[in-house]
Amino acid sequence: MSETQTKDVPEKVQDAERRLNMIEAINDALDVSMAKDPDVVVMGEDVGYFGGVFRCTAGLQDKYGKTRVFDTPISECGIIAVAVGMGAYGLRPVPEIQFADYIYPGLDQLISEAARLRYRSAGEYVAPMTVRSPFGGGIFGGQTHSQSPEAIFTHVSGLKTVIPSTPYDAKGLLISAIEDNDPVIFFEPKRIYNGPFSGYYDKPAQPWKRFDESVVPEGHYSIPLGKARRVTEGDRVTILAYGTMVHVVEEVCKQKGVEADILDLRTLVPLDIEAIEASVERTGRCLIVHEATRTSGFGAELSALVTERCFYHLEAPVERVTGFDTPYPHSLEWAYFPGPIRIGEALDKILAE
Amino acid sequence: MADRPSGAGQGDNRPKLSLHVPEPKFRPGDAVDFSHLQVPEAGTAIRPDETCDPKEMHELAYGLVRVLGEDNKAHGAWDPKLDPETLRKMLGHMAMTRAFDERMFRGQRQGKTSFYMKCTGEEATSVSASMALAADDMVFPSYRQQGILIQRGYPMIEMINQIYSNKGDKLKGRQLPIMYSSREHSFFTISGNLATQTPQAVGWAMASAIKGDSRIAATWVGEGSTAEGDFHSACTFATVYNAPVILNVINNQWAISSFSGFAGAERTTFAARALGYGLAGLRVDGNDALACYAAEQWAANRARANAGPTLIEFFTYRAEGHSTSDDPTGYRSAQERTEWPLGDPVTRLKDHLIALGEWDEERQEKMDLEAAEHVKKTTKEAEANGILGHGLHHPFRTMFEDVFEELPWHLKEQAAQAIHERETKFPEGLPNRGKGA
Numbered sequence: 001m002s003e004t005q006t007k008d009v010p011e012k013v014q015d016a017e018r019r020l021n022m023i024e025a026i027n028d029a030l031d032v033s034m035a036k037d038p039d040v041v042v043m044g045e046d047v048g049y050f051g052g053v054f055r056c057t058a059g060l061q062d063k064y065g066k067t068r069v070f071d072t073p074i075s076e077c078g079i080i081a082v083a084v085g086m087g088a089y090g091l092r093p094v095p096e097i098q099f100a101d102y103i104y105p106g107l108d109q110l111i112s113e114a115a116r117l118r119y120r121s122a123g124e125y126v127a128p129m130t131v132r133s134p135f136g137g138g139i140f141g142g143q144t145h146s147q148s149p150e151a152i153f154t155h156v157s158g159l160k161t162v163i164p165s166t167p168y169d170a171k172g173l174l175i176s177a178i179e180d181n182d183p184v185i186f187f188e189p190k191r192i193y194n195g196p197f198s199g200y201y202d203k204p205a206q207p208w209k210r211f212d213e214s215v216v217p218e219g220h221y222s223i224p225l226g227k228a229r230r231v232t233e234g235d236r237v238t239i240l241a242y243g244t245m246v247h248v249v250e251e252v253c254k255q256k257g258v259e260a261d262i263l264d265l266r267t268l269v270p271l272d273i274e275a276i277e278a279s280v281e282r283t284g285r286c287l288i289v290h291e292a293t294r295t296s297g298f299g300a301e302l303s304a305l306v307t308e309r310c311f312y313h314l315e316a317p318v319e320r321v322t323g324f325d326t327p328y329p330h331s332l333e334w335a336y337f338p339g340p341i342r343i344g345e346a347l348d349k350i351l352a353e
Numbered sequence: 354m355a356d357r358p359s360g361a362g363q364g365d366n367r368p369k370l371s372l373h374v375p376e377p378k379f380r381p382g383d384a385v386d387f388s389h390l391q392v393p394e395a396g397t398a399i400r401p402d403e404t405c406d407p408k409e410m411h412e413l414a415y416g417l418v419r420v421l422g423e424d425n426k427a428h429g430a431w432d433p434k435l436d437p438e439t440l441r442k443m444l445g446h447m448a449m450t451r452a453f454d455e456r457m458f459r460g461q462r463q464g465k466t467s468f469y470m471k472c473t474g475e476e477a478t479s480v481s482a483s484m485a486l487a488a489d490d491m492v493f494p495s496y497r498q499q500g501i502l503i504q505r506g507y508p509m510i511e512m513i514n515q516i517y518s519n520k521g522d523k524l525k526g527r528q529l530p531i532m533y534s535s536r537e538h539s540f541f542t543i544s545g546n547l548a549t550q551t552p553q554a555v556g557w558a559m560a561s562a563i564k565g566d567s568r569i570a571a572t573w574v575g576e577g578s579t580a581e582g583d584f585h586s587a588c589t590f591a592t593v594y595n596a597p598v599i600l601n602v603i604n605n606q607w608a609i610s611s612f613s614g615f616a617g618a619e620r621t622t623f624a625a626r627a628l629g630y631g632l633a634g635l636r637v638d639g640n641d642a643l644a645c646y647a648a649e650q651w652a653a654n655r656a657r658a659n660a661g662p663t664l665i666e667f668f669t670y671r672a673e674g675h676s677t678s679d680d681p682t683g684y685r686s687a688q689e690r691t692e693w694p695l696g697d698p699v700t701r702l703k704d705h706l707i708a709l710g711e712w713d714e715e716r717q718e719k720m721d722l723e724a725a726e727h728v729k730k731t732t733k734e735a736e737a738n739g740i741l742g743h744g745l746h747h748p749f750r751t752m753f754e755d756v757f758e759e760l761p762w763h764l765k766e767q768a769a770q771a772i773h774e775r776e777t778k779f780p781e782g783l784p785n786r787g788k789g790a
Contacts (some may be wrong), residue, residue, distance in 0.1 A: 067563045078586030084555025112546040119755045121534040121542035122524045181758045270761035
């Protein structure tokens with residue numbers, strides 16, 4: 001199992017009482033990064049004076065000025081493109097795309113430009129940008145404010161894709177992403193901005209402050225990209241998840257009394273394949289859970305990897321639980337969402353083999 | 354027929370709509386007559402102060418800045434008044450660019466590489482414009498600005514190594530020929546996806562302004578590619594942040610086989626795009642090396658004074674095909690090149706120098722010969738590093754480098770597979786290289 005400790009904070013609970021939700025943790029990561037490195041700039045639609053529609057950049061313009069934290073035109077193509085140019089100059093831009101669903105006009109600049117600069121110029125030019133974007137459903141955002149397009153980016157050589165699932169991780173991973181010299185897509189599961197989500201939408205939401213993962217130390221710490229986090233330890237089945245689904249599978253396992261080895265992947269590219277292999281070799285079973293649509297989703301890649309690399313350890317076929325291959329429907333959001341029933345039945349199936 | 358909503362029959366008496374699909378004036382075999390093009394006298398365009406309000410530049414966006422007249426002399430307020438030595442240098446870079454194009458085109462036909470693109474007839478739009486910038490101003494070129502590298506003194510052997518994708522290629526054989534990159538010469542890596550560099554240049558300029566630097570950015574894009582959304586993003590960001598950037602649009606009339614009408618040229622000029630954005634807009638005779646220099650200098654002064662970005666349309670003509678992959682006789686009249694009313698930029702600058710008494714045909718002939726010899730000699734040197742497909746490429750493992758700063762596990766595994774395949778095919782080592790290459 002790969003270590004989950006941070007590079008420069010030996011104990012996670014250093015400042016035991018400072019509890020932040022994920023928005024505050026992201027804001028803190030930006031603040032720490034901007035204070036440390038004058039080349040870090042933050043930009044995006046509504047991120048400046050207003051502080052972002054989800055408040056992730058609140059207060060930063062006041063603190064660092066209008067030339068380091070500023071609003072942009074409503075042009076995702078332009079936002080990513082100018083970030084490429086700024087990176088070529090030597091800045092470390094952190095553009096925000098207001099919703100992951102809006103990122104598509106910027107795809108050419110991400111796929112053909114940011115992801116390829118280092119390769120095509122043999123290292124003369126790089127794109128050290130971190131594209132932050134809230135993603136995922138569960139907030140009644142309809143089909144244009146709910147998508148999980150991570151697999152579009154994991155398919156692109158030259159891009160890293162990071163998805164945190166706790167405030168502590170969000171800060172440490174975002175700092176790593178900003179300090180990374182390659183372009184990073186940093187998807188923030190907006191359903192769990194304010195509190196973890198059990199998957200039971202009809203139960204009251206819990207704020208982050210009631211959970212230890214909301215203990216976020218002050219100052220600088222980073223969590224290396226490419227290292228998974230073990231959420232719970234168990235022998236019966238390995239569950240691979242990220243973002244919101246980490247909390248849902250944890251709750252389902254608790255309800256069903258299943259001792260599962262739950263891995264929060266945290267980074268999809270580069271992937272912590274060692275942690276996955278070690279776990280599946282031990283449990284012999286693997287369930288993959290993501291909220292994104294099923295066909296060609298990242299679960300397909302995970303399923304292929306586990307089958308190719310752990311086949312002779314498997315006691316049962318690899319199972320995937322995902323969103324359906326439809327757009328995210330507004331009124332039927334919870335019918336789409338891979339909730340406790342879908343996950344529970346998949347668990348029953350894989351454990352019965 | 355498309356369905357109409359029921360009850361919509363009241364439109365029966367309305368006139369039928371018709372779709373306009375642009376068509377160029379001349380196709381292969383047609384006699385060419387360019388008399389519809391309005392070519393003003395040299396020296397007649399006004400030259401406003403560099404810090405002027407774009408609103409004062411309306412007529413410059415529709416007119417044509419010209420300096421070199423029919424009498425081969427420089428006229429008017431836009432005359433940059435360059436000394437003869439500078440003019441000879443300009444002519445020399447343009448002649449070298451043309452000689453380089455000739456040789457590289459031929460090299461592709463001889464099978465030494467896969468692809469080449471000439472800039473014949475457009476040399477002034479890169480050479481003269483580049484001369485008006487500082488050497489450390491950042492340029493974001495498209496694929497037809499080899500003149501900038503030649504003007505900036507980039508070693509020609511590096512250009513040829515890149516074109517041959519050989520073992521000397523600094524880009525490790527990864528890029529299509531002519532997609533150069535040179536950070537040392539403030540020359541951005543060329544993409545191949547069109548117009549992407551335009552808003553990137555704006556971003557670089559914004560960064561320079563954020564840092565209180567004094568360097569500006571300039572970018573080149575073809576008139577056809579102004580149809581890309583990236584161009585609109587570039588204009589928007591440039592005007593919103595008053596970025597110190599120059600957006601050069603090379604209107605060479607043709608985008609492969611599509612004439613400029615497919616980018617909107619039937620209705621307005623490309624320089625006039627500037628007006629709607631509140632950018633300074635200049636429309637310039639792109640075959641007039643002095644006008645090209647003067648316009649770029651004006652825009653550079655404007656950007657450096659924090660007075661704002663400029664969009665320049667260089668009105669020129671693509672005298673050759675788009676690339677080695679198309680035959681222009683298949684889609685346009687061969688007479689266009691000979692009838693082009695703005696002449697040839699190299700000839701016009703040469704005639705100007707001769708009119709000044711600073712040059713003559715003998716010296717021109719000698720210079721052309723020397724340029725051809727220089728290119729030939731450098732080509733031979735580059736060929737010692739290999740030509741495309743002859744095995745003198747970079748080692749296999751380099752294929753996996755620079756995807757990321759560090760090699761992740763999956764690329765390490767794939768690199769091992771590539772090397773295994775090489776060893777299986779060439780158990781005695783690669784031809785020309787020896788084992789372990």
